[in-house]
Amino acid sequence: MTExxxxxxxxxxxxxxxxxxxxxxxxxxxxxxxxxxxxxxxxGDFMSLCRNAELACEVTLQPLRRFPLDAAILFSxxxxxxxxxxxxxxxxxxxxxxxxxxxxxLAEIEKLAVPDMEQSLGYxxxxxxxxxxxLNGEVPLIGFSGSPWTLATYMVEGGSTKNFSKVKKLxxxxxxxxALLLDKLADSVIDYLNAQIAAGAQAVMIFDTWxxxxxxxxxxxxxxxxxxxIVNGLTRHADGRKVPVTLFTKNGGQWLEAMAATxxxxxxxxxxxxxxxxxxxxxxxxxLQGNMDPSILYASPQRIEEEVATIxxxxxxxxxxxxxxxxxxxxxVDPEHAGAFIDAVQRLSPxxxx
Ligand code: CP3
Numbered sequence: 001m002t003e004x005x006x007x008x009x010x011x012x013x014x015x016x017x018x019x020x021x022x023x024x025x026x027x028x029x030x031x032x033x034x035x036x037x038x039x040x041x042x043x044g045d046f047m048s049l050c051r052n053a054e055l056a057c058e059v060t061l062q063p064l065r066r067f068p069l070d071a072a073i074l075f076s077x078x079x080x081x082x083x084x085x086x087x088x089x090x091x092x093x094x095x096x097x098x099x100x101x102x103x104x105x106l107a108e109i110e111k112l113a114v115p116d117m118e119q120s121l122g123y124x125x126x127x128x129x130x131x132x133x134x135l136n137g138e139v140p141l142i143g144f145s146g147s148p149w150t151l152a153t154y155m156v157e158g159g160s161t162k163n164f165s166k167v168k169k170l171x172x173x174x175x176x177x178x179a180l181l182l183d184k185l186a187d188s189v190i191d192y193l194n195a196q197i198a199a200g201a202q203a204v205m206i207f208d209t210w211x212x213x214x215x216x217x218x219x220x221x222x223x224x225x226x227x228x229x230i231v232n233g234l235t236r237h238a239d240g241r242k243v244p245v246t247l248f249t250k251n252g253g254q255w256l257e258a259m260a261a262t263x264x265x266x267x268x269x270x271x272x273x274x275x276x277x278x279x280x281x282x283x284x285x286x287x288l289q290g291n292m293d294p295s296i297l298y299a300s301p302q303r304i305e306e307e308v309a310t311i312x313x314x315x316x317x318x319x320x321x322x323x324x325x326x327x328x329x330x331x332x333v334d335p336e337h338a339g340a341f342i343d344a345v346q347r348l349s350p351x352x353x354x
Pocket of ligand 1: 026029073094095096144
């Protein structure tokens with residue numbers, strides 16, 4: 001295997017010393033980049049882009065050509081698993097993801113099978129292998145999945161939702177049906193992340209976008225417990241090294257202790273949580289990723305730099321911080337502002353590592 005030339009991201013996850021704070025951006029490949037929109041148009045629809053390893057690799061690398069980022073993230077989507085389970089994922093222009101066959105009953109859930117990775121998700125592993133080859137050791141490649149609860153919200157609602165009424169109705173009126181769905185999803189995610197690791201992913205991240213809409217008790221049971229099962233089920237690299245895993249529950253700042261207790265290596269935090277507080281609470285156990293409000297990228301480069309300075313000072317001295325946004329970059333952001341953001345992190349962060 002090619003030697004990794006920039007291991008800042010992996011070192012920060014392990015809380016080993018770094019020369020500056022590593023940075024990557026959630027959704028760093030995407031519609032805010034004109035070069036992405038061009039390839040996306042060429043591919044036709046979004047899933048065709050995901051299914052084409054060469055094009056998925058191309059859009060993965062685009063942000064790295066523009067900006068000195070410290071990690072690449074696989075270009076794919078969290079909804080590939082339900083698609084592989086037969087729910088027929090499609091994207092309606094301007095409306096986000098939809099499923100042709102959502103699941104709403106115990107009978108439908110009983111029929112779902114854990115997908116065969118090479119057969120129905122082989123295109124994802126092909127993309128991972130292609131990206132690793134083309135990255136040529138420049139930066140590490142992050143693989144990812146959705147959390148079982150987050151996947152379940154899309155599968156039961158049939159798409160995006162504001163009030164989560166269908167998925168919560170299922171969870172509370174038919175708890176056994178929800179438990180079975182979450183268990184099948186946890187098993188699928190374990191296989192999926194392990195297949196990505198076998199194909200070359202050097203770290204993995206679990207996106208729990210919707211754990212934050214649950215009560216503390218239900219978060220534990222419906223979101224965190226299945227993620228715990230996944231953390232326990234991840235395999236090691238062929239040489240025995242652990243593959244670092246980051247858990248990110250959007251709006252989950254109140255549960256950082258419980259998340260850290262899963263044995264995850266790092267936790268993603270959004271901008272509603274103060275990073276200094278988060279570090280005081282769990283910084284002894286885990287690295288922290290975050291946490292600038294992506295909307296700050298609409299502000300002037302000077303305001304962006306001020307925010308970067310505030311966040312760096314909030315985490316404070318020493319390793320264990322991966323700079324990121326607290327959620328995905330918005331499609332309307334000017335790429336030059338993203339550049340100013342990354343530049344500010346690079347210029348201002350070395351002072352925190354001396
Ligand atoms: O971060 C990256 O650059 C890697 C790629 C990535 C995508 N989706 C590409 C994508 C990742 C990590 C995701 C994760 C994802 N997908 C999440 C979890 C993170 C989060 O944002 O909370 C969720 C909830 C999804 C589901 C999903 N996929 C939605 C809601 C949408 C529609 C978004 C929109 O604004 O229309 C997608 C499609 C999608 N996934 C796009 C991209 C670049 C836009 C597709 C396009 O039209 O080109």
